[in-house]
Amino acid sequence: MSCCRFRRFSQSQESISRFFAYLLQIRCLLLTIFAACVGGTFQYGFNLTIINAPTFFVQQFINETWSERFSSQLESWTITLLWTIIVAAFSIGGLVGALIAGPMAITFGRRNSLLLNNVFVLIGALLMGLSRTAKSFEIIIIGRFFAGINSGVGFNINPMYLGESSPKEIRGTVALSFAPFTAAGLVVGQTIGLGEVLGSEELWPLLLASCGVPALIQLILLPWCPESPRYLLIDKKDKESCMKALRRLQGNGDITAELEQMLAEQTVLESQRAxxxxxxxxxxxxxxxxxxxxxxxxxxxxxxxxxxxxxxxxxxxxxxxxxxxxxxxxxxxxxxxxxxxxxxxxxxxxxxxxxxxxxxxxxxxxxxxxxxxxxxxxxxxxxxxxxxxxxxxxxxxxxxxxxxxxxxxxxxxxxxxxxxxxxxxxxxxxxxxxxxxxxxxxxxxxxxxxxxxxxxxxxxxxxxxxxxxxxxxxxxxxxxxxxxxxxxxxxxxxxxxxxxxxxxxxxx
Incomplete structure (x- = not known):
């Protein structure tokens, strides 16, 4: 019995060692997943929830701003309408982002599109963060619109980039990794929106501007990650760069089979354009x-x-x-x-x-x-x-x-x-x-x-x-x-x- 237990323990130890060795081998792929998602679909979940906590404070700010400008109070239905526009601006921005995501992915590539996409959310974060200082609720609407564009682009390109950068055996796991980051964005947004954190009357502009933080993290990390190998080979016809990207993503793994599949796909699609x-x-x-x-x-x-x-x-x-x-x-x-x-x-x-x-x-x-x-x-x-x-x-x-x-x-x-x-x-x-x-x-x-x-x-x-x-x-x-x-x-x-x-x- 003791020998059997020792053998099972040894096998378990070997399995754990192989697992960590594999993680070390694909460390560039793991970094790519984190860097792409933290500024991609995480932003969608995050921006979806951070707007809920300061509802009352923003509505109060709208009324106070109007009162200072025109020396009159807004009716409750008008405040509700303006608040609805602030919330809806995010969806409209998301639609615009979805429409420009395709041309961006074709023109700039998957990785570079995600990097460029951070410009939208940084503009939005700056506008929303300065809204109380500028005494303007209008720039909150504009800021939410820009944050929506960022989420629309990220929601499209993030899974596309990851799916094209992974071997077929683990393609589902890698591509689907955007989903836990989306849910994590929801939870983080809900958490920092608590009154004890940033969801207070004094700090709500900082709460709305906090969407700039994931963008900065992505701007620091994503340049260290390779472009989608499929984009490099099939769209740009750059086999050498594609091989370099594959080697980086798969570590010391054999890229022959993956490259052959991509070359076969390139042959079929060679005469076609996007x-x-x-x-x-x-x-x-x-x-x-x-x-x-x-x-x-x-x-x-x-x-x-x-x-x-x-x-x-x-x-x-x-x-x-x-x-x-x-x-x-x-x-x-x-x-x-x-x-x-x-x-x-x-x-x-x-x-x-x-x-x-x-x-x-x-x-x-x-x-x-x-x-x-x-x-x-x-x-x-x-x-x-x-x-x-x-x-x-x-x-x-x-x-x-x-x-x-x-x-x-x-x-x-x-x-x-x-x-x-x-x-x-x-x-x-x-x-x-x-x-x-x-x-x-x-x-x-x-x-x-x-x-x-x-x-x-x-x-x-x-x-x-x-x-x-x-x-x-x-x-x-x-x-x-x-x-x-x-x-x-x-x-x-x-x-x-x-x-x-x-x-x-x-x-x-």
């Missing part, structure tokens, strides 16, 4: 890729995850949670998404993309039904608010399992090098438009449907889970060329029902 936005819609070769992108980009918002965050405060109050403790529970919801994003990151290259998406949306639909029932009985049964709280946390956990991150990995994998920037423009634009629409219409849904306000969201989650189950091929462990061939069969090959039947058999 696709423009309208060319994707005209080209039959991308018909089903676009349909899948449309569904996934819509489902991220129409699954109701963002709205459940807004409803959380109401449910917490109904459960008897004191106002002082609600911000801490809200941080707990962000932590839930962070934990499940990490778990999803570890599972994506083991169990695949489809199962994570189907499971995530299926669970969200189930919890949506439970949440609707609990809201209907909220005032009739004393313990129902606690069931509603459980549904909120369970729904957020389900969203983090797959939909939160895997939905953004799919456009990167199902579109080839020449179509990828334009495909992300479509995905990003739809995401920001739907984000804005859901935010604007949700209060009316609550007013019109009451406790059944989540019915449209759970129905859309159910539809998405079924759609993915029938149409999305598994991309785990496949090269970009193999994925393209799979979609070529779907777009040009046999009838749709034959493809769906073959795809279903393959997954089983």
């Amino acid at each position: 696709k423009r936005l309208w060319e994707l819609f005209q080209d039959r070769a991308y018909r089903w890729q676009l349909i899948i992108i449309f569904v996934l980009a819509s489902a991220v918002d129409f699954s109701g995850n963002d709205t459940i965050y807004s409803y959380a405060v109401y449910v917490f109050r109904a459960a008897g949670i004191s106002e002082a403790n609600i911000p801490y529970l809200t941080i707990g919801t962000g932590c839930c998404e962070f934990i499940t994003s990490l778990i999803s990151n570890l599972l994506i290259d083991r169990i695949g993309r489809r199962l994570l998406l189907i499971g995530g949306y299926g669970l969200m639909a189930a919890w949506g039904i439970c949440f609707t029932i609990s809201l209907s009985l909220q005032d009739k049964i004393s313990w129902m608010p606690f069931l509603s709280m459980a549904c909120i946390f369970a729904s957020i956990l389900s969203f983090g399992i797959g939909p939160a991150g895997v939905s953004t990995v799919i456009p990167m994998e199902i579109c080839d090098q020449k179509a990828r920037p334009a495909a992300f423009m479509i995905y990003g634009s739809l995401f920001w438009i739907n984000f804005f629409l859901v935010g604007m219409t949700f209060p009316f849904l609550v007013e019109g449907l009451g406790s059944f306000c989540y019915l449209p969201f759970l129905l859309f989650s159910t539809f998405t889970a079924i759609f993915i189950g029938f149409t999305l091929p598994e991309t785990k462990g496949k090269t970009f060329l193999e994925i393209s061939q799979k979609f070529h069969t779907l777009n040009f090959g046999t009838q749709l029902y034959k493809f769906l039947k073959a795809n279903w058999r393959e997954q089983k």
Whole structure:
């Protein structure tokens, strides 16, 4: 027995040693992941939440500024309107960022686009930080708009850059690493927004300007990381630089197989140039890729995850949670998404993309039904608010399992090098438009449907889970060329029902 235990202990020690040796080997790739994400999707999550804490102080500042200028008080509806414009400016900026991300990625490359993108958020941080000194609430609107542009560009280019810089065996894990950083941005934004940190009357301009810190970190670290090897080889036709980038990213690993796959992809795409936005819609070769992108980009918002965050405060109050403790529970919801994003990151290259998406949306639909029932009985049964709280946390956990991150990995994998920037423009634009629409219409849904306000969201989650189950091929462990061939069969090959039947058999 003692010999067996010693042998198992020795094997365990060897496994740990090999693991740390591998991490040391790919240290440049790890640095690339951190540097890209901290100034990429982290900014999206961070800017999304830092605006919540100073709501009252900014509204008070708007009224005081107006009063000093015109010696009159604003009506409450006007203050609310101006505050809504400040919040909406971020979404409008995000849409602009999504539209310029494609041309930036083609012209400047993936890494350099992320570096240039920091200009937008630094301008926004400076404007918001000086708003009280300048006695101008208008520059908060402009600052939020610039922060939104930064988030829109980062949300598109960050996963594209990481997916193109990783070996196919761990492509899902590397590309999906943006999701935990997004969730971390949410949590950090919620935390520093607490009154004990920067969410006070004196420090709220500093809170809004703090988005400049991740930008500075990226500007320091990202220049040490290589450009996307695929961009260098296929777009720039620079084989030598591509090989150097591969060696840096994979350490002492053998780059032969990876380089051969990229050269094969280059041969297929050699006579083509980067696709423009309208060319994707005209080209039959991308018909089903676009349909899948449309569904996934819509489902991220129409699954109701963002709205459940807004409803959380109401449910917490109904459960008897004191106002002082609600911000801490809200941080707990962000932590839930962070934990499940990490778990999803570890599972994506083991169990695949489809199962994570189907499971995530299926669970969200189930919890949506439970949440609707609990809201209907909220005032009739004393313990129902606690069931509603459980549904909120369970729904957020389900969203983090797959939909939160895997939905953004799919456009990167199902579109080839020449179509990828334009495909992300479509995905990003739809995401920001739907984000804005859901935010604007949700209060009316609550007013019109009451406790059944989540019915449209759970129905859309159910539809998405079924759609993915029938149409999305598994991309785990496949090269970009193999994925393209799979979609070529779907777009040009046999009838749709034959493809769906073959795809279903393959997954089983």
